[in-house]
Amino acid sequence: MSPAAGNQKETETITVALLGGSTTDETIYPFPSWGSCLWEKCHGRVTILNAGVNGYNSSAELLKLIRDVIPFKPDMVIVYDGFNDSWSFADQTYRFKMTYLNEVFQFASEHLAGDILGDVHRKKRCEPSAGIRENKTAFEMWMENIALMHAAASVADIDFYAFLQPCLGSKKKRDKEEEEICRMYPGDESEMRQMAEFRHQADNMRIESEYDYLSDLSAIFDQVGGVYMDICHVNEKGNRIIADEIYKRIQRLQHIHERG
16 A cells, blocks of 8 residues: 555545434534534544434434435434424324424415316315324334434445433433423423433333444433533533543444544
8 A cells, every 4th residue: 555545544534424403403502512522522533414403303304314314425324312202202193294394284285286286176275194193102103213214324334323312301310400491391291201201211121232223311411410401402511421422332433533
């Protein structure tokens, strides 16, 4: 191998795509996201493609992975989610009945039916389909979506890692400031219980020992205060802890860092 080729090998990076909701989205807060913190921890030896979108749950992430992420051919996909699934799936059993798609379907049913079907149908309301009704819990649908994302990434020869995120609703013991945040939460008590139930089911299934691509981070703030800004979003301190925990669980990131 020539010296030039050797230098090129030493300075190569890998491309990592991130999927998640607002806790992953780079555009929400002025301080670094956990994805930026992960990039710093790897000393810039990874290229981060942040595909996190405010409000997304695992169903939306599954579609985004197939449509927008796999065509970029990243070396790795990291999914960080669970909070939005815990409440968005809690009171309905339609896997792809998502807020953004509902808005699109609503507009289509009111404005496009006549243009597509002709004047004879213009006055008929074309109700959008919510898909097939599934008799599954929120946690079961989340687990299946993660498995489907893993399968899609595997077909594309992309390393895949998923992380169940922590949230204040499932924290074992909360301090006074955190209790006040919970009291100010606009949701109801059933949503808070659903967050705790998500963590409980993850514990019961022992997901970290059963699935080599899935890790449970729901306990990482149990002994840490001063990180939550609301029921799920954390400050820079929290994002750095998240990045550290993800880094520790992905050996490929450690290896590329060590080569640097």
